[in-house]
Amino acid sequence: MLRLLGLCGAFSLALSSNTTSRSTQLYVQPHLSIGSCLDYCHFRFIPFLPCIDDIQRIANSPAEACGRGYCDAEHFELNYKTGDGVKVESRRNHVERTRVGRLSNLRELCLDERGFPVRRKCEIRNGTREWESLSNITCRAAQQLSSNLNRLAVESPPDMISRLSDLLRQSHEPLRPVDIFSIAQIFESLLEKPKKDPNVVSDLIGICLQVMATDRETLRRSAELNATNALLSNFEDYLDALPPQIVPKESCDVVAKSQSQVSGVYGVNSQIMSHMGVHALISNELSVFFVNPDCANVTGVAVYSLPTYRQDNSTSGSNVEGFGYSPLSSSESLENIRARKGLETAAFLPEQLWRELKQKGATFLVFKVYTRDSLFVETESRVRMPSSAVISISIPGMEDNSLPLKLPFFLRNGNANSTLMAGGGCGYWNYETWLSDGITTCSSSDSLDTPLDPVILCHADHLTQFSFLLGISKIQTGVDNYEDDRTLDMITNVGLSLSLVGLLAIFLTAALFRSFRRLASTKVLLNLCLALALQTLFFMDIGKGELLRRLQFTDRCLIAGALMQYFLLVVFSWMLIIGFLQFKRYVKVVGVIYPRHYIFMSALVAWTLPLVPTLLLVKLDPASYRPTQESPDMPHTVLCYPSGHGLYLGVVLPIALVTLANALMVGYISCSVYCALHTRGTHVLQQLRLFVLLFFLLGLTWIFGFCSFFQWGRVFSYLFCLTATLQGFVLFVYFIILNKDNRRAWFGLICSFKSKEEMDIVALRTQEKSAFSRTSQVSVQSSSTS
Structure with a gap:
């Protein structure tokens, strides 16, 4: 930013709510009030308003009845603009049975003027459950990929993840906000299924990689639908439910041998170290690590960049897509972890912390490492942004994210000269913005005579996604603001x-x-x-x-x-x-x-x-x-x-x-x-x-x-x-x-220089005339003598 504005930028640090809970609901709706049972009445101070319950009787408890029940599946007609955007034709559409207060997807995708999906709400009207009217809606038709993804989200077939993967892999169309919205809904449907399938993890990672590769403007518009947050939350929640199947206790007795295989579709490398209780799925921008500490007391992982990192012992993971990793035990030394060459990020639970968490029922650990922050889209103006990888730490089965002791983790600051002051430091994602409460950032050196260590040690008292953040900067606001700031610099x-x-x-x-x-x-x-x-x-x-x-x-x-x-x-x-x-x-x-x-x-x-x-x-x-x-x-x-x-x-x-x-x-x-x-x-x-x-x-x-x-x-x-x-x-x-006096003084000085120059010219001409006159006189005298 500009240097004179550096003063203002230096002390701007955004601190807002300290909530860490995930927000998975798409199109968040306001809570129903009793008064909405009779939306035409507005007599909100009457203690009992008539409301029809599930069996079509006047409810004794209207406050409960208003939030219960369903709207039945329904066929209806909608107007769609044709390809030329001028003519309008009527098409048959359908909504599935939906709970009161929820929004239902339309089977035939309908887009509004912004390209966002139109949905239909089940609501209470005149004391009965009715579908919201869409008579004043004229839809825009969607592209083929968007229509296919929406149909997949509505139908939710058993093989929806493999079909979703095939659709994205075979399509050459860029993803739109409505597509990311549909993908988030598919993930939500997958999460709601009682049986979790570990075989889809590679596909889930690959799908997330394709979404992460989408341009930032599309992701920003997707965030207006809460799609990026829902996608991220559903993805992580599904992975957190898989450790009992992926790293069960029975696998700890397997002979010490590492297995590795690469998914041919998305290039996700699956590495299994059963004797250590570690199963890693690694890609260039998103990696997941399932850990069972009961096997070999492994409570963390360290991720390295290549070629700096070298495989030095048998406990290290293989090199994949420019990254390597190694498990970390609960007795690891912070100094030893930080000293490892090429360290990008690392996190582990010290022995005392893990012991106390086990007493509360903790069994497994799941680590996710995002080398791009594409899915972490702020809904408000960006005041801080990650300059490191994002590491997510979760303990499945633990309802309380708060920790009895501090959890250490390391992050490599992508801007090595950045400071830990004035907005720089570790922070966490609360599904709205990046915050820092409950996070302690430790400096590697108290002297400025040595450069700041790019590997930053931080401590947290709760679990979520962590990253090293920079304060206000033009790199946070995208290309448009960057060009804007270049103008200000000029x-x-x-x-x-x-x-x-x-x-x-x-x-x-x-x-x-x-x-x-x-x-x-x-x-x-x-x-x-x-x-x-x-x-x-x-x-x-x-x-x-x-x-x-x-x-x-x-x-x-x-x-x-x-x-x-x-x-x-x-x-x-x-x-x-x-x-x-x-x-x-x-x-x-x-x-x-x-x-x-x-x-x-x-x-x-x-x-x-x-x-x-x-x-x-x-x-x-x-x-x-x-x-x-x-x-x-x-x-x-x-x-x-x-x-x-x-x-x-x-x-x-x-x-x-x-x-x-x-x-x-x-x-x-x-x-x-x-x-x-x-x-x-x-x-x-x-x-x-x-x-x-x-x-x-x-x-x-x-x-x-x-x-x-x-x-x-x-x-x-x-x-x-x-x-x-x-x-x-x-x-x-x-x-x-x-100022008149100063103007006159300068004019006088300039004029004096001009006058002196003119006088010098006159004097020079006079000298030349005198010399010529003397020469002429000498010539005349010489002629007379002759």
Whole structure:
């Protein structure tokens, strides 16, 4: 993101609900109320409303009767648009028997204008159970694949998974949101079957792989139907029901021999180590591990990337699709796991934790590793995203996901320079967004002299899917926002460059013209310009990490971050002082007396007061200056800046207070000047010029920055980048170009150069004429002598 917006991005971390339960229902419906038994009546305060029960009698308990019963299967007619989209024809459709309050699929797929499936609801109407009316619906016809998948979801035949696999494998059509919706429903029907079939696991993984390969926009639209969440939840729930069949206790007595076979359809490699109680199904983007700890005390797995990983002993898994794995026992050392070469992710249950869980009835473990986060689609705006694999840990049969002790797991951060601060850290998926409560992220090093270890150790007090997350970044929001941020970066770079040129011109003017630099107001202005120039240079240079890598100090990032914080606070200190001086000038016009040496006193306060919060933060929380995150468009750069509480108290709070004070003073000054000029009938142009000057001079452009941080609209990001970066250039325009005295001084200097040049030319011509005259005289004298 842009460097000036780095302040706003650094402290944005999304924390919302802490629920970890899965959401599997498609098209979540509101709960029925008693009043809906008679939707035409609305007498909700009558304790007993008449409602017809299952046997067509008035219900004694309408609250229960409203939620019971079914709507019978029904044939009906629906209007469909033909292929040209102009003509409409009537087609016969059908819905199956459905419980009250549920939505039923139509046998012949009907799409609305967005391409989403139209479903029919069984509801209570006039005290009886009736199907929702679809008389005002005109359907769009679906593609062949979509129609076949919908028919498969409606019929739910015994071999639906193999037929689904064949449909997806044979079709060349891209998946649409309605297709993913149908696949999720097929998975749900499979989950509802009482008998679970372990032979379909490879097909389930392959189907998920095809969905994961779908483009992000389609997956995002599928999430509006809750299809991605339902698909993910049904997939994991079905796998969690299989360990008794896949890794039964009887298999532990099998002779120590590993078996491996590859599914020819999706390339899923099935590896069985019965003597260790491990059955692995591995693919390039999704792998599943079933574990029976009773066999060999294996309570976890470690997954490696190849070719870094090498098979060193017989307990390691085979190399498949660029990955290898090895089982982990409950007595493993955290240091040894982290030290393994090429480690991508690992998780295991320590001995004490597993012992306590066994006492609660735990028998099996299931691990799923997703190397892509395609199925984890946030329904709200993305504020954090995974930069590692996602590892899901579940204990079948355990109703409570909370753990008595912390569970350690490792994740490889895909952005090695990213920090654990300011939004970076391990988190979990709650089927809405990524959260971090209950998750502890451990740093591998307390010193910034060594690079951050890309393998991150985390601890969790509950079970779900885990990943290492990065804070606000352009890589989270897709291609459109990425291009949007590139535009903002360009605006920022142009604005900062113009500001530096303007500040240089102000310094040059002060150096050339004594009349300008002797003014008291100029001395204050030069202090502000110096602070602005230093702040801008640090954001443009050290913010990119160029000078940061040249520094050899042990705490080089601490120094760079503290300097950027200090210069930013100095700028705002000077803006507060200038605001106070302008207030006295325009409001208290009569009797204004400035104390002696007030400029020196102002400089002493402005340059020393910011040292207090800066040094306090350096002393009390030096770790907050760790690099906040890697820049997406410059993958090897880091931004050292305060984070966490240090950011709020050491940067945000002072800036907010100064901005608020200056805003109040600008408002008071504007009112005072308006009243004074309005009585004289003076033009409004002068008032407008003064307001614009004060708006830039006193840093009120940062109001747009705060609005952008609170996500009140993308327009505030553009306003902030357009205004805040041009502060130095605007000062140049107002104090140099629009100032009559400075304009005359520059014109005089330029004219003097021109006059001197003209005089030099005249003198040169005079010398040439004199030389020519002397030469002519000599020639004449020589002729006379002759």
